[in-house]
Amino acid sequence: AAPAERLRAELQRAGQCRQAHVAVSAHEKETFWAVRKAAVPTLYKLKGRRKILALVEDAAVPVAHLVPYFEGIYAIFERIGVDFVIYGHIAKGLMHTRPLLDLKDPADIARLRPIADAVYELVDGLGGTVSGEHGDGRLRSAYIQRKYPLVYDLFVRTKQLLDPQGLFNPEIKTHHDPDQMTRHLRFGAVYRTTPIVKLRLNWNDGFAQEVEKCHGCSKCTTVTTATRMCPVYKFTRDEDAAPKAKANVLRALLSGAVEGQALYQEELRHVMAQCVNCGSCYVECPSAVNIPKMAMEAKAQFVRRFGATWPEQLTARVELAAKWTHPLAPLIAPALRLPKVRKLAARLTGQAPQREMVTFDRRPLYDRLPATLLGQGPRVLYFAGCYAGYIRPRLGEAAVAVLRQMGCAVDLPPQFCCGLPQLSKGLTNAARRAAQRNLDGWQTLLDQADHIAVTCSSCGYALMQDWSYLLPPATAAKVRAKTIHISHLIRQHTERLVFATLPVRLAYHQPCHLRLQPNSDSTLHLLKDIPGVHLHDLQSHCCGIAGSWGLLAKNYDLSKTIATPMIQALNDSGADYGITDCPTCQMQMAHLGCLPVRHPVEIVWDSLQAAP
Template identity: 30%
Template sequence: MQTIANEVFELVCSLGGTMSGEHANGLVRTPFIKRQYGDEYYNLLRGIKNIFDPNSLMNPGKIINDDPDVMIKNLRAEFKLSPDRLKTDLQFEKDELEIELQQCYGCGLCLGRDPDLRMCPVFRAMGEELASSRAKANILHYWATGQLSDEDFQSPQFRKFLDLCVNCKACLLECPSGVDVSKLMSTARAQFVKRKGLRKTESLLTRNHYLSMMSSIFSPVSNLMMRLSIFKWLLEKFTGLSRKRQMPSFKRGSFLRAGCKYLTACKPIDNPIDKVAYFVDTYANYNDHELGFAVIDVLRYNDIEVILPEQRPAPLPAIVYGDVKRARKDLSYSLKYLVKAVRDGYKIVCSEPSAALCLKQELRHFVDSEDAKLISENTYELMNYLYSLHKEGKLKQRQVAASSEAWRWQYVYHSPCHLAAVGDGQASIKLLRELCGLNVVELNAGCCGLAGTFGMQKKNYELSEQIASGLKEVLEKSPTKNVLTECAACKMQIEHLSDCIVRHPIKVLAEFYRE
């Protein structure tokens, strides 16, 4: 490398050129500064540096450095990845984890605050390098190359570091190198939990399916209890869930059971244009039956056959917090029934973007089989699925009077982080505009900050609020209180931050077809 650099410099110098342009000099070009500008100018630079930075704390070693070999020192390649540190209970393709760990080249785009980008919401809230995607990738690289000890990895400080990723997947989409920091952090958490175990609150949240089931069984008593101040205080004290959070109301019984009865009573579709297996997930199953029925009604109105296979909710809390055993168990259970539906010609459709993400991207890390691959390849987020049918001219058109009840409202739209990771983040806006004639305005306010169950924890409440500060400000200025979003967590956070009425876009589409 030095030989090539010397030859290039000599050529540039002989042609009257300069060795650097808009990208400055850095460590690579530092050895040539003195040769290009001469001793007198170089000593002037050194003198200025000594006046303002006598201890060389700012950009140490750059520009003012007498070491001719500085460009080949402290290279990342000097430290090799340790095979022992790469052992994990998650499943990766050959060299996948190794490549991911070495992808970041430190460009710093994740330190930006461009309103058109979301990476990284935690860094944007905290403003600390440690919270950036770059820092996460580099610290985990340090661990994987043995530059951090086992004691460092298992320390309380390292656990706090692992808490700085909310699994938004923005890095995967916006990082120039495509580094999936969420994947790296989830892998590290799984290794940490294997050694140190889950914290109490995390253990509880990985079982959210059972908590929702019990709350649904005892609804409406459970809803009343969760609104009592004393109950919220006890919940915070013994579980770590913030008492400042209002838990969503639970419906009596599960939508899966009610939906199956509903479908049994419906007339069969003679010539379906497609067949869909609806993956319901937790919120629609226990908190919002109206959402589930809206999905079925819209699909069936458009001559799409719908079934509700046996299933468990997407275990994203278990995946994010590092409970590999529970995540694998729940995914394997659903896989048995979903793969049968796919083999029978059905596509899996999710009204919850995070559920689609789980089946499309996370499943393969927990279940390594052809069945898992088949499910991932045949899973679709609901609004993206419908928009693709619309573009093919397969969705039914309707003429609705401008004065009709459903159309007298103005809507703004919040795009969930996970939606962009599984499809077109603007699919709902496009569909409602093109099919229904609705003018829906994008809020473009970044991550909501709740991040699944992250913001429900007392220890994360303030950070969750900081992440959501931009969204809160935009909501306060919004010309309407009617907000659309596909994500249940985003809905809960927006309702927590404001007095807005938040709905899934499929409910508006269902009203369009009912008019």
């Protein structure tokens, strides 16, 4: 640290910088890397038609030549009249320079080659390369022959020997075209869009504008389990499953490159069906492109014309099935455990026969508790969802008990499905009706309540995000502002609670939909606050069930494959219980794992009950 501090002091004394920071400790280094990693996502979100372009972003020069490189870059862009940003690895002489250009503007398109040529000449003259770490590709293949004139023919012949049919990266690796960087543009001077006549969701900033935000960076095709991104693509490597595939197809439809009728063809439906609405691509996309919402719109357009399949309709109406069948639960549940009955039920519903059929408790939560419970603390509208309402009402009772222990006044008004299962399958009218019926049931409680508390992370995501696709903006914003995951609400009022020591080992899986919400780490912190709890964060990716998607027989094998790394970590954790905030994640963990699985609020209630 001392040499770094001396260097910082010397730089400031010499007037070489306005500010200088030191990164020596692990925390300081992590902070610096966070700033660096945030640079590109922040730049991609710049407003306006001009976007940062990866045209000349990979140049590297000897460190001794960095000053003339910077001087040359500034001179080039000042002469051409284009704004730019620059960042990178200065200690290696590798700088990422990105001009801001509008690829629908003929004038900006005409600047592509002059910029690329000028930067190549500058970098080559300084003894550097325009391909420092990312390779040549379409953008820089035009300069390979200029860089290696004596051996370029050897490159071409080698490529022909290894690839006589020209199948691998045609027109890229050994293709000399001085205008290559101006071809195959995402937009181009003649690009135009034709709007879809009747959109099914709210698109306040425009459907085409959202589609066009995807710039093809391909971060959504990452296959490491260090990120969630798209679990379907990650485990199938099917290009149809890549989030960018949805944007590419829809952009082609809007621009007329593909006939509008293609929206209703099975091939397009297959592409959109690969989206399971986990939301990971949305939260991890550098440009925050809402691919899940696009897929919902495309599915809704298809359903409007052809309808939904029977399994899709059935799995989207859990709450309705619960209200019809819960009085018969003592008869239905034992019958479904019989192999022949279970097999027949699976065949009729499309559900995977390997899974236990979802059954409902005879006494739903709303028959167990009064509609209003008085208290002196915050007023909480508890949105129990289908799971805590009808499938495991004991979870709802535990949640209400904890809220009561905090002194909250709790309202349990008439409730309906959150609408997320319907939205995910393109049933937008049904989703909109569900949201509106909830609002009608709440009546004045939306204004009177301090919070809308949820125990289901997917219900929370629906209220915070998906309802904005269905409801008037002001109403959706009010619901979003008041919705809170119960773990975060409890943490805000832990001074009202007395936790007993609870000697228990827990292995926690964070659901995809919780990651998309504010204070997504609230459950981890809450469980760590309970004395005696030994908490193991599985730090896992998607569990693979994706709501009702993984319940269906056609998706079972892939669902199981996606879950494998998480289930292995769960089984190897040495924990007493698996823990998760999502009901269907809990089903998956219990089905494939070897541990009993509980909700975090149940652990909280255990500790509170044991307190003197």
